[in-house]
Amino acid sequence: MATGPSxxxxxxxxxxxxxxxxxxxxxxxxxxxxxxxxxxxxILRRVLQGVLVLVLVSIVVFAATQALPGDPARAILGRxxxxxxxxxxxxxxxxxxxxxxxxxxxxxxLLHGDAGRSLAAQEPVSKLxxxxxxxxxxxxxxxxxxxxxxxxxxxxxxALWRDxxxxxxxSLLTLVLAALPEFVVGVALVVLFATTVFKILPxxxxxxxGGRPWDQPVAMxxxxxxxxxxxxxxxxxxxxxxxxxxxxxxxxxxxxxxGLSERLVLRRHALPNAxxxxxxxxxxxxxxxxxxxxxxxxxFNFAGIGGALRDAVANRDIPVVxxxxxxxxxxxxxxNLLADIGTILVTPRMRTKL
Amino acid sequence: xxxxxxxxxxNPLTSTISRRRLLINSGIVVGGAxxxxxxxxxxxxxxxxxxxxxxxxxxxxxxxxxGGGSGDIIDGQKIVTKPDxxxxxxxxxxxxxxxxxYKLQTTGLAESVxxxxxxxxxxxxxxxxxxxxxxxxxxxxxIYSLQRISDPKQGLFGTAGLASVDPxxxxxxxxxxxxxxxxxxxxxxxxxxxxxxxxxxPVGYTRxxxxxxTGPYKVQSFTKGQQSVHVRNANYWRNNGEPWxxxxxxIDFPDVAAQVNALLSGQIDAxxxxxxxxxxxxxxxxxxxxxxxxxxxxxxxxxxxxMPPFDDNKVRxxxxxxxxxxxxxxxxxxxxxxxxxxxxSPFDAAYDSSLPxxxxxxxQAKSLLHQAGKDNLVVDLHxxxxxxxxxxxxxxxxxxxxxxxxxxxVHNDPNYYGDQYLxxxxxxxxxxxxxxxxxxANGSIPTAPYNECHWPPKDSNYISLYQQALxxxxxxxxxxxxxxxxxxxxxxxxxxxxxxxxxVDAYNTKVAGFxxxxxxxxxxxxxxxGYRTIWFA
Numbered sequence: 001m002a003t004g005p006s007x008x009x010x011x012x013x014x015x016x017x018x019x020x021x022x023x024x025x026x027x028x029x030x031x032x033x034x035x036x037x038x039x040x041x042x043i044l045r046r047v048l049q050g051v052l053v054l055v056l057v058s059i060v061v062f063a064a065t066q067a068l069p070g071d072p073a074r075a076i077l078g079r080x081x082x083x084x085x086x087x088x089x090x091x092x093x094x095x096x097x098x099x100x101x102x103x104x105x106x107x108x109x110l111l112h113g114d115a116g117r118s119l120a121a122q123e124p125v126s127k128l129x130x131x132x133x134x135x136x137x138x139x140x141x142x143x144x145x146x147x148x149x150x151x152x153x154x155x156x157x158x159a160l161w162r163d164x165x166x167x168x169x170x171s172l173l174t175l176v177l178a179a180l181p182e183f184v185v186g187v188a189l190v191v192l193f194a195t196t197v198f199k200i201l202p203x204x205x206x207x208x209x210g211g212r213p214w215d216q217p218v219a220m221x222x223x224x225x226x227x228x229x230x231x232x233x234x235x236x237x238x239x240x241x242x243x244x245x246x247x248x249x250x251x252x253x254x255x256x257x258x259g260l261s262e263r264l265v266l267r268r269h270a271l272p273n274a275x276x277x278x279x280x281x282x283x284x285x286x287x288x289x290x291x292x293x294x295x296x297x298x299x300f301n302f303a304g305i306g307g308a309l310r311d312a313v314a315n316r317d318i319p320v321v322x323x324x325x326x327x328x329x330x331x332x333x334x335x336n337l338l339a340d341i342g343t344i345l346v347t348p349r350m351r352t353k354l
Numbered sequence: 355x356x357x358x359x360x361x362x363x364x365n366p367l368t369s370t371i372s373r374r375r376l377l378i379n380s381g382i383v384v385g386g387a388x389x390x391x392x393x394x395x396x397x398x399x400x401x402x403x404x405x406x407x408x409x410x411x412x413x414x415x416x417x418x419x420x421g422g423g424s425g426d427i428i429d430g431q432k433i434v435t436k437p438d439x440x441x442x443x444x445x446x447x448x449x450x451x452x453x454x455x456y457k458l459q460t461t462g463l464a465e466s467v468x469x470x471x472x473x474x475x476x477x478x479x480x481x482x483x484x485x486x487x488x489x490x491x492x493x494x495x496x497i498y499s500l501q502r503i504s505d506p507k508q509g510l511f512g513t514a515g516l517a518s519v520d521p522x523x524x525x526x527x528x529x530x531x532x533x534x535x536x537x538x539x540x541x542x543x544x545x546x547x548x549x550x551x552x553x554x555x556p557v558g559y560t561r562x563x564x565x566x567x568t569g570p571y572k573v574q575s576f577t578k579g580q581q582s583v584h585v586r587n588a589n590y591w592r593n594n595g596e597p598w599x600x601x602x603x604x605i606d607f608p609d610v611a612a613q614v615n616a617l618l619s620g621q622i623d624a625x626x627x628x629x630x631x632x633x634x635x636x637x638x639x640x641x642x643x644x645x646x647x648x649x650x651x652x653x654x655x656x657x658x659x660x661m662p663p664f665d666d667n668k669v670r671x672x673x674x675x676x677x678x679x680x681x682x683x684x685x686x687x688x689x690x691x692x693x694x695x696x697x698x699s700p701f702d703a704a705y706d707s708s709l710p711x712x713x714x715x716x717x718q719a720k721s722l723l724h725q726a727g728k729d730n731l732v733v734d735l736h737x738x739x740x741x742x743x744x745x746x747x748x749x750x751x752x753x754x755x756x757x758x759x760x761x762x763x764v765h766n767d768p769n770y771y772g773d774q775y776l777x778x779x780x781x782x783x784x785x786x787x788x789x790x791x792x793x794x795a796n797g798s799i800p801t802a803p804y805n806e807c808h809w810p811p812k813d814s815n816y817i818s819l820y821q822q823a824l825x826x827x828x829x830x831x832x833x834x835x836x837x838x839x840x841x842x843x844x845x846x847x848x849x850x851x852x853x854x855x856x857x858v859d860a861y862n863t864k865v866a867g868f869x870x871x872x873x874x875x876x877x878x879x880x881x882x883x884g885y886r887t888i889w890f891a
Contacts, residue, residue, distance in 0.1 A: 121424035210575075
């Protein structure tokens with residue numbers, strides 16, 4: 001449980017910045033010049049692909065949780081299983097129906113916003129998760145809003161001032177931080193700012209039920225900082241690499257030779273081209289956070305979906321596990337979609353190919 | 355999920371012992387007021403800087419409890435997770451109560467509980483006890499509460515223990531007096547009425563409805579898996595100033611590290627179950643203290659006496675001699691526990707401490723195995739993460755068994771409580787604190803719900819002894835019978851019980867009133883008796 005779903009963003013990081021644009025290139029090229037329709041058609045295509053991915057994910061999730069051989073009802077009830085409770089639970093999970101129909105019942109429910117009832121809490125899943133979704137979404141949003149501009153700026157300046165002190169220091173720092181798993185970062189921050197060295201920040205984030213995370217700004221600092229530190233190094237390093245490449249490219253040299261101001265060269269020519277690959281990394285990292293947030297929520301006793309997922313797995317609360325798996329999968333799809341669109345928008349070369 | 359109870363679905367307590375004498379002695383005279391003096395005095399915590407100031411009112415006591423999740427409930431007669439215990443004790447009270455020596459006292463809702471005949475008990479309530487909604491606690495509420503516990507459909511913990519109670523034959527003598535006419539003789543009724551989860555609820559009470567009890571705090575809000583807030587019951591019946599806090603907030607902590615950090619940074623005032631590795635951190639902190647109670651929870655290694663190779667008593671004896679109990683206390687609980695003698699219910703006054711303590715004896719174990727023709731034995735040992743120490747105990751036992759030439763293959767099975775449970779030859783289980791006879795009813799006779807060892811042997815007189823003990827009103831004679839039962843289990847039983855663990859909790863020393871070393875059944879010494887006997891100094 002200590003590691004997030006995608007385990008090592010560092011592994012994906014090698015591939016993604018290249019894979020992203022390359023893939024787009026290909027899809028653009030495949031259609032050839034004849035294939036027009038522009039950005040709208042592209043978005044539509046990607047949305048449809050996303051929907052297809054979600055359908056496939058839903059089948060996998062369903063199969064892994066409910067349709068595997070064995071009796072889920074018995075697995076759930078364990079020691080407390082009685083014939084009556086087994087029968088009641090099978091009824092509740094529709095286990096008496098054929099598997100395909102079970103799936104369809106569940107999937108139609110999901111489409112209507114009905115994710116079923118939590119077995120452990122005996123409440124609708126939606127009610128159980130509503131506040132937690134808001135809390136996690138706010139934490140992710142806050143972390144994203146801070147880490148994205150921060151990492152882009154760090155990477156861009158490091159590239160601009162290549163091999164100068166700023167670059168050396170940030171490179172070293174990002175390398176070290178990227179090597180640390182977020183639970184180490186989180187625990188270190190707690191020791192540093194809450195319990196041992198300086199006792200200035202709360203060690204855990206207590207959001208009273210019904211309360212909102214934005215009402216607790218001070219308690220949000222450490223979890224947000226942990227996630228920012230988890231994401232920023234990767235993105236900053238990719239941004240730097242990408243920017244270095246762009247700054248050495250012919251068109252930037254051309255722009256400089258044309259006599260454009262350095263400012264304009266950077267803003268108009270260098271930055272957009274460097275951002276393309278970086279978007280992909282940002283998307284992957286933010287999506288990774290949706291899973292990695294489990295660890296952070298654990299450290300800070302944060303009432304979010306990570307805690308709910310851990311709890312649901314421990315309780316074998318199948319409807320909740322299914323719902324959360326779909327939420328996280330949807331987030332992956334949406335973030336990747338946004339990243340692709342973003343890449344297209346900032347890369348004229350690709351825009352025109354569509 | 356329901357019964358996956360690290361806390362202790364089966365953690366009752368009972369005192370077969372002096373119940374009768376105590377009840378009779380203390381009966382009528384002991385009012386609520388008497389209890390407070392001594393308890394408050396004890397409150398001057400022996401181990402830490404807490405000074406023996408007199409209690410004072412006020413404050414929000416924030417308690418972090420290990421575990422909890424979406425399965426959390428509030429119910430006066432049931433818990434699922436450990437935070438549920440913490441919530442139950444705030445709002446609900448029992449007819450009788452156990453004191454710090456695990457002796458039954460009439461400090462609860464009943465003025466007296468007496469056994470009139472082997473199968474007849476009378477409960478007499480104290481006067482002037484009111485529920486949170488102002489209604490007076492009366493005989494009808496007691497009858498409703500006992501009927502609810504006896505209803506198997508409710509799935510409550512007390513059901514097995516009160517199996518002798520005939521729910522249709524509980525009679526109201528007057529507004530404060532109830533008579534139980536049992537299905538058969540049962541000397542353990544008093545014990546059962548002191549179990550923390552047999553709380554008294556008003557007529558018509560349901561889990562889904564309003565949480566109304568007689569306890570020191572009323573529920574203000576409750577969110578599963580997160581926290582509950584309880585406010586002071588201004589009309590609390592003891593009339594001695596208790597409870598002292600204005601508010602109690604109970605917070606779930608799935609992760610112990612976060613719990614310790616919250617305590618260190620002052621976001622909570624106390625926490626349950628401090629990990630052994632953190633005890634010194636807390637001790638060195640200056641403003642934190644450790645509360646250690648003697649627990650009687652146990653994690654037996656269960657050998658099914660009718661399944662090979664354990665159908666040969668020599669093998670069972672050999673296995674009991676392979677355990678290095680002291681090493682196990684050190685390794686599993688970092689020394690915060692006591693070695694055990696393969697017998698449960700150490701707090702029971704009828705516990706036979708004269709039986710010689712078993713120690714590791716590899717030579718003898720090898721010789722017994724050789725006599726049984728079981729040299730180089732290989733066995734499977736099944737365990738799961740159901741309660742702290744279950745997996746560790748199995749692994750450490752496997753290591754220790756190697757010395758006797760026995761290979762133990764440990765299977766850590768997340769689905770342990772599924773199909774195979776109770777059908778395994780060798781497995782690890784866990785139990786809470788109970789007195790001897792109630793424990794037998796739950797785990798050591800064929801009708802018990804969790805008889806892992808398939809005890810007793812067919813040719814044994816154990817069951818007839820058990821029935822005699824239930825019917826025996828004299829505690830002295832009953833103890834003699836119990837000793838015979840324990841001897842049978844000591845000589846031939848299927849349990850290897852290496853140790854009992856202590857309950858180790860931590861608190862901020864601004865909280866006064868905790869007392870170290872009690873025979874405790876719940877953490878923070880029964881949650882400060884429903885947060886009554888603790889206060890902010």
